Amino acid sequence: MTGIVSREFPELTQDGLNYLTWASDVEIVLEGRCIKDALIAGTPTAPSKTIPADNAKALHFLRHHMCETLKNEYMAERSASALWTALNKRFYRLKYTIQPQAEADWIRLRFADFKTVGEYNSRLHRICTILQLCGTSTTDQQKIDKTLSTFHPDNIQSSRNFRQEGFTEYAALIDAL
Structure with missing residues (x-):
């Protein structure tokens, strides 16, 4: 039982639908362990400065956070940067599937559809995070607007009152709601 090591975050699934959050988590953890450079491949003019031990640690970490099927598919990969690049090529295109859905969710998002401010706020932030991972940022002003x-149409006067307050930070508006 001593060989069991828990995962810091969910593993990369076979379909890669969680690739964007998984890749972000990997970068954060490896940066914290000072081995993120192992994900960057060297070039003939600028060879990689990653020592073999760091490559092995990063490779082990990547494989530990992949589903069994993906581990088997990329079993022959012995370089963390090569594995990282291969996974990126395979799954990065999914952002073009996920982004339109997040944009559609943003368009359909309505404050009036939620029972509590907390539920609305949580949903808004989840959509904004997905958009940010896809390369589209959402400003505080957009969130406020x-x-x-x-x-709800019955609360139009409340909306006008909040607009007159001139909120510039979304968090301040949520606190006021």
Whole structure:
């Protein structure tokens, strides 16, 4: 039982639908362990400065956070940077599937559809995070406009009052709600 090591975050699934969050988690953990450079491949003019031990640690970490099927598919890979690049090539295109769905969710998001401010806030942040992982950032002003423009029709006056307050930070608006 001493050989069991828990995962810091969920493993990469075979379909790669969690690739964007998985890749972000990998980068953060490896940066914290000072071995993120092992993910960067060297070039003929600038060879990689990664020592073999760091490559092995990074490779082990990547494989430990992949589903069994993916481990078997990439079993022959002995370089962390090569594995990282191969996974990126395979799954990065999924952002083009995930991003339109997140954009559609953003369009359909309405403050009036939620029972509590907390539920709305959580959903808004989840959509914004997905968009950010896909390369689209959402400003505080966009979040404020989205929130105030989607109040229930019976609360239009409340929306106007909040607009007149001139909130510049989304968090301040949520606190006021």
